[in-house]
């Protein structure tokens with residue numbers, strides 16, 4: 001009998017690798033911009049209230065949230081982040 005462990009298991013490593021490659025390409029295309037400190041906190045607070053968070057990981061995409069929440073181009077796979085879209089991003093450098 002098969003069991004559905006989607007609720008607690010990380011995505012397959014191939015899916016995680018694909019997500020990471022897509023996210024990094026988007027991050028590079030966006031000029032390595034990061035979100036404001038306020039938007040970063042808001043993103044992580046949203047994750048705090050999400051049933052798909054396990055520690056620092058997102059069970060939907062497998063990403064590390066403390067990193068994922070930082071990049072302006074990174075997206076919540078369930079579209080739960082609703083920060084200002086035209087906010088002032090800053091370069092990831094420095």
Ligand code: SF4
Pocket residue numbers: 046047050051052053057058059060061075076077078079080081
């Ligand atoms: S990134 Fe989205 S789906 Fe993942 S834990 Fe945060 S709010 Fe939930």
